[in-house]
Amino acid sequence: xxxxxxxxxxxxxxxxxxxxxxxxxxxxxxxxxxxxxxxxxxxxxxxxxxxxxxxxxxxxxxxxxxxxxxxxxxxxxxxxxxxxxxxxxxxxxxxxxxxxxxxxxxxxxxxxxxxxxxxxxxxxxxxxxxxxxxxxxxxxxxxxxxxxxxxxxxxxxxxxxxxxxxxxxxxxxxxxxxxxxxxxxxxxxxxxxxxxxxxxxxxxxxxxxxxxxxxxxxxxxxxxxxxxxxxxxxxxxxxxxxxxxxxxxxxxxxxxxxxxxxxxxxxxxxxxxxxxxxxxxxxxxxxxxxxxxxxxxxxxxxxxxxxxxxxxxxxxxxxxxxxxxxxxxxxxxxxxxxxxxxxxxxxxxxxxxxxxxxxxxxxxxxxxxxxxxxxxxxxxxxxxxxxxxxxxxxxxxxxxxxxxxxxxxxxxxxxxxxxxxxxxxxxxxxxxxxxxxxxxxxxxxxxxxxxxxxxxxxxxxxxxxxxxxxxxxxxxxxxxxxxxxxxxxxxxxxxxxxxxxxxxxxxxxxxxxxxxxxxxxxxxxxxx
Amino acid sequence: xxxxxxxxxxxxxxxxxxxxxxxxxxxxxxxxxxxxxxxxxxxxxxxxxxxxxxxxxxxxxxxxxxxxxxxxxxxxxxxxxxxxxxxxxxxxxxxxxxxxxxxxxxxxxxxxxxxxxxxxxxxxxxxxxxxxxxxxxxxxxxxxxxxxxxxxxxxxxxxxxxxxxxxxxxxxxxxxxxxxxxxxxxxxxxxxxxxxxxxxxxxxxxxxxxxxxxxxxxxxxxxxxxxxxxxxxxxxxxxxxxxxxxxxxxxxxxxxxxxxxxxxxx
Numbered sequence: 001x002x003x004x005x006x007x008x009x010x011x012x013x014x015x016x017x018x019x020x021x022x023x024x025x026x027x028x029x030x031x032x033x034x035x036x037x038x039x040x041x042x043x044x045x046x047x048x049x050x051x052x053x054x055x056x057x058x059x060x061x062x063x064x065x066x067x068x069x070x071x072x073x074x075x076x077x078x079x080x081x082x083x084x085x086x087x088x089x090x091x092x093x094x095x096x097x098x099x100x101x102x103x104x105x106x107x108x109x110x111x112x113x114x115x116x117x118x119x120x121x122x123x124x125x126x127x128x129x130x131x132x133x134x135x136x137x138x139x140x141x142x143x144x145x146x147x148x149x150x151x152x153x154x155x156x157x158x159x160x161x162x163x164x165x166x167x168x169x170x171x172x173x174x175x176x177x178x179x180x181x182x183x184x185x186x187x188x189x190x191x192x193x194x195x196x197x198x199x200x201x202x203x204x205x206x207x208x209x210x211x212x213x214x215x216x217x218x219x220x221x222x223x224x225x226x227x228x229x230x231x232x233x234x235x236x237x238x239x240x241x242x243x244x245x246x247x248x249x250x251x252x253x254x255x256x257x258x259x260x261x262x263x264x265x266x267x268x269x270x271x272x273x274x275x276x277x278x279x280x281x282x283x284x285x286x287x288x289x290x291x292x293x294x295x296x297x298x299x300x301x302x303x304x305x306x307x308x309x310x311x312x313x314x315x316x317x318x319x320x321x322x323x324x325x326x327x328x329x330x331x332x333x334x335x336x337x338x339x340x341x342x343x344x345x346x347x348x349x350x351x352x353x354x355x356x357x358x359x360x361x362x363x364x365x366x367x368x369x370x371x372x373x374x375x376x377x378x379x380x381x382x383x384x385x386x387x388x389x390x391x392x393x394x395x396x397x398x399x400x401x402x403x404x405x406x407x408x409x410x411x412x413x414x415x416x417x418x419x420x421x422x423x424x425x426x427x428x429x430x431x432x433x434x435x436x437x438x439x440x441x442x443x444x445x446x447x448x449x450x451x452x453x454x455x456x457x458x459x460x461x462x463x464x465x466x467x468x469x470x471x472x473x474x475x476x477x478x479x480x481x482x483x484x485x486x487x488x489x490x491x492x493x494x495x496x497x498x499x500x501x502x503x504x505x506x507x508x509x510x511x512x513x514x515x516x517x518x519x520x521x522x523x524x525x526x527x528x
Numbered sequence: 529x530x531x532x533x534x535x536x537x538x539x540x541x542x543x544x545x546x547x548x549x550x551x552x553x554x555x556x557x558x559x560x561x562x563x564x565x566x567x568x569x570x571x572x573x574x575x576x577x578x579x580x581x582x583x584x585x586x587x588x589x590x591x592x593x594x595x596x597x598x599x600x601x602x603x604x605x606x607x608x609x610x611x612x613x614x615x616x617x618x619x620x621x622x623x624x625x626x627x628x629x630x631x632x633x634x635x636x637x638x639x640x641x642x643x644x645x646x647x648x649x650x651x652x653x654x655x656x657x658x659x660x661x662x663x664x665x666x667x668x669x670x671x672x673x674x675x676x677x678x679x680x681x682x683x684x685x686x687x688x689x690x691x692x693x694x695x696x697x698x699x700x701x702x703x704x705x706x707x708x709x710x711x712x713x714x715x716x717x718x719x720x721x722x723x724x725x726x727x728x729x730x731x732x733x734x735x736x737x738x739x740x741x742x743x744x745x746x747x748x749x750x751x752x753x754x755x756x757x758x759x760x761x762x763x764x765x766x767x768x769x770x771x772x773x774x775x776x777x778x779x780x781x782x783x784x785x786x787x788x789x790x791x792x793x794x
Contacts, residue, residue, distance in 0.1 A: 042686075050693055050697070079693055083690070090682055093682075097679065178548060178550070178551055179551020179682075182593070183558060186586055186587050194580075
């Protein structure tokens with residue numbers, strides 16, 4: 001009779017003493033079993049599926065930006081982390097559920113060895129999380145993405161999943177009651193999602209938020225954020241180790257466990273301190289330097305006579321912007337070609353309340369739509385370009401209000417700078433709206449509602465009605481008239497009554513209401 | 529007093545003692561605590577309070593998912609009181625246990641002054657919470673029945689969390705979680721929540737039937753094999769009933785094998 005086959009001792013058993021090697025061999029075997037069970041747990045599989053679904057849904061209508069979306073994707077893995085927490089908790093509580101604790105107590109393998117096997121099984125959901133992330137990034141790359149994902153930000157996702165497993169194990173050891181783990185999952189979801197939203201703009205919105213396992217973007221582009229992602233990844237490593245050690249400390253601690261606990265605490269405090277350090281003003285300035293002011297780094301291209309300037313990462317979006325601008329340029333006369341506005345990418349930083357110099361740029365920011373989300377972005381750019389092409393200040397432009405104007409809601413009383421002006425009764429306003437409307441039938445059908453908001457020139461009802469009259473006529477006929485009378489129509493002093501004659505419109509009766517945005521606000525300054 | 533009512537009254541205290549206390553107490557404490565923390569935000573918006581109340585409902589339902597956990601289920605299965613009666617009693621006690629913290633959370637929320645024209649739809653929120661609770665109990669009963677578990681709480685709570693997460697991913701037009709500023713959708717979604725509530729209660733009752741009714745062939749996992757091998761096996765009482773029925777409709781004639789049901793002739 002041949003002796004029974006010895007189990008595989010695992011990769012590290014050869015490096016240990018005989019006693020430790022036998023425990024390591026058992027841990028290795030148990031870890032393999034627990035890993036298989038954990039990866040096939042419905043909570044983990046459903047968590048992975050829901051995480052992937054969240055990633056795809058949340059960015060379905062946005063043009064993919066890998067360095068931004070990789071952060072959101074790591075956040076979506078919180079769902080998998082929740083599922084892994086429940087699964088790991090259930091796995092450790094398995095002997096309790098089936099009343100096997102006494103049976104296990106009679107076995108030569110000590111409880112810490114079984115717990116250690118559970119701890120090792122965290123690699124499986126973390127690996128699954130990595131797989132989900134990579135699949136999502138491949139999906140984004142196939143959709144024409146820009147930018148490059150940051151490795152540290154990406155690895156935060158799987159680290160959070162590992163933390164979920166470690167917390168599930170620790171909870172099962174210290175609070176072995178049913179119901180605790182699901183309640184902890186809900187509470188952590190509230191803390192992780194609710195707290196950053198609540199503290200936005202308050203004192204809690206500082207570096208202390210980096211003590212949470214995951215820190216999202218919350219609407220701000222990653223280019224403008226100080227994100228110590230490398231330190232945060234190390235911090236998460238410390239948290240995972242501490243949680244695992246806490247699970248092991250339920251039994252009599254060994255010297256090895258205490259040593260690991262000490263090292264983990266050291267790692268945790270060091271990395272927490274590194275994250276809590278506020279960036280200096282110089283660091284903030286150097287982060288912002290490539291995006292604002294004279295030091296901005298941009299790449300410009302000329303398409304159809306229009307200059308497009310984008311940050312190097314976003315250069316491939318120029319083709320997307322051109323689809324919005326091309327139909328407007330097609331209706332402009334040759335004479336306008338030399339003074340066409342530049343389409344320029346900006347970061348949404350706080351305005352310095354300095355009037356923007358002429359010629360005005362058409363601004364676009366660090367986001368763009370995709371699939372069904374693209375038309376609103378395209379239509380906004382079409383309107384802005386049409387407005388700027390006739391010489392009106394487009395959205396986001398700051399102008400100096402003329403002296404003597406009554407300061408109100410639209411004019412900063414200290415500086416006299418306004419972010420909106422009145423284009424009521426001007427011929428060029430009618431032309432601008434026709435140029436925008438003829439470029440996109442959907443925009444023409446919805447023109448009045450697209451002109452709301454306080455960040456556009458204020459056109460008034462009469463101008464919009466004239467533009468709608470023009471849009472009902474044949475495009476080529478109107479285009480010929482506009483090109484013929486271009487210089488007169490785009491002169492700021494030409495009124496809409498003159499446009500009625502030049503463009504063959506039906507005159508409207510009645511006067512325009514006062515150019516105020518809200519009761520009590522001062523008159524809007526006239527657009528220069 | 530009808531026998532059923534007396535029997536239910538006699539079961540009240542033992543059932544209450546058998547309820548799992550840790551999850552219900554933890555959830556009951558956590559829900560008002562979350563509401564208390566939420567109203568300390570300065571100033572809490574209506575939408576924020578609405579979200580917190582929904583989270584409170586979810587927390588209470590997670591605790592309620594463990595309400596059907598019964599380690600004595602194997603012993604009590606043999607008791608003459610039907611499972612449905614025992615489950616309804618437990619369900620009612622769980623609902624009462626959740627009602628207190630829910631009312632406390634609502635009370636904390638309504639104390640907060642909201643912007644003019646903003647009111648929390650408290651009745652509809654309570655309908656939402658009740659529907660979620662009914663679904664939770666139905667899930668727990670379904671898990672207990674289909675997986676033959678005495679403690680379906682963990683699985684039911686996980687399923688509930690997964691379902692709520694999945695529903696949060698639905699497009700806003702299909703989402704059951706209506707934002708505060710869409711008053712017209714609140715009125716439209718109200719009948720749907722009522723349907724969910726009634727369906728949840730219905731499924732809870734359906735899945736709380738005794739697995740083996742008197743005279744019913746046992747079904748389910750682990751019971752089909754012997755009957756597949758020998759389909760003629762029935763209880764003696766059932767055999768007599770079927771014989772009577774056969775005589776009544778003339779299928780059993782004098783001289784037939786009197787001790788054999790008509791469909792058992794070979």
